[in-house]
Amino acid sequence: MKKIAVTGMGIVAPPGIDKRVFWANIKAGHSFVKEITRFDASKYPSHIAGQVQELDAYTHVSSRLLKKMDVFSHMALVATDLALKDAQLDLSKEDLKRAGIFMGNAIGGWLYAETELRDLYLEGRSGVSPYMASAWFPAAPQGQVSIYYGIKGYSKTVVSDRASSLMAIAYATKVINKNKCDFVLAGGMEAPVTPYALLCCNTSGVLSKRNDDPKTAYRPFDKTRDGLVIAEGAGILILETSERAKNRNASVFGHILGYATTTDGFDRIEPEPTGEHLARAIQLALDDAGVGINDIDYICADGVATKVGDITETKAIKKVFGKRAYQIPVSAPKSMFGNLLGASGAVDLITTILAMEHSIVPPTINLNTPDPECDLDYCPNKAQNKEIKKAMIISRGRGGINCVMIVGKGT
Secondary structure (H helix, E strand, O other): OOOEEEEEEEEEEEEEEOOOHHHHHHOOOOEEEEOOHHHHHHHOOOEEEOOOOOOOHHOOOOOOHHHOOOOOOHHHHHHHHHHHHOOOHHHHHOOOEEEEEEEEEOOOOOHHHHHHHHHHHHHHHHOOOOOOOHHHOOOOHHHHHHHHHHHOOEEEOOOOOOOOOHHHHHHHHHHHHHOOOOOEEEEEEEOOOOOHHHHHHHHHHEOOOOOOHHHHHOOOOOOOOOOOEOOEEEEEEEEEEEEHHHHHHOOOOOOEEEEHHHHHHOOOOOOOOHHHHHHHHHHHHHHOOOOOOHHHHHHEOOOOOOHHHHHHHHHHHHHHHHHHHHHHEEEHHHHOOOEHHHHHHHHHHHHHHHHHHHHHHHOOOOOOOOOOOOOOOOOOOEEEEOOEEEEEEEEEOOOOOOOOOEEEEEE
């Protein structure tokens, strides 16, 4: 397997648009979870979220085009633009038939869909935008990015609940290794802060109801946790072989070293209670990367903030790493801004690469009353200085989907 280099990163998330602003807020441990105000969410059991601010200030997309797409595609286009600039990639000099797009999300573009379905019932079919069919479905961001930049290579969209974007990035590395693409735009996007999407997320039963104090609501591994907080955003990475990156004198921020995925086969929602199959995914990812348990310096946790989720994740880490598990910092940076559902893996990967670059482990905030069954070093409330040469990202989806990626520091 060739080393796959990360040469560009674009981030659109509640802590900031642009990786410098994003990282400054992450290492400071600030919370970006707030009450939802863009529509009346007061009657929902959970009406708090991590929300993106100032998207229009960063956009390069025309108002005419924006009328044809949902906000999750808009965020994907902004993150893609930032990633291409970060990679200093001149598409006019590339064979775009050899460029790919691998994206992941969980729920699609529901703001556009909700609006048009309302018009359908109020006005009939004549009231529905002709762009409805192409605006809401999960592959829409891939299509919009492809059209905007003229990218025509092998591409896919992955829908695998919260594991979607990390799985998409993994598929992208395999496609590059098979020489089907010279480079790939890979990542994820999600826009669940809409009336219907919020309703669906609430009915899942995993959202925090700590509405009176939004900043402290998302508390992975804490005994008083009551669920995750949703968030919106996008994370896009530019992937290519290390050899190609070297030939074009590109900066390399990190390397994708290995990946594995397993499924629990236990329940349509809950993970298997022993963490056995997540542990198997961790071991398979380490084997794929050709590294051992002593090589991992940091673990970016899934951190779903449910009792069964946190405990099984902790059990899985301890099954694989043994006593070494207590020596590795494990944190859930998403506690600061919310869970981006299908985009969470891509954002966690970007966060981890930035942590490696700056030799800082980002904190898990709101961890004040540790769950006695979650007894690892979760980097509570304050960042830690630490050299990180190799790290692991865990991303899990409902129904027992387990994805694990191993990354190495850039050169």
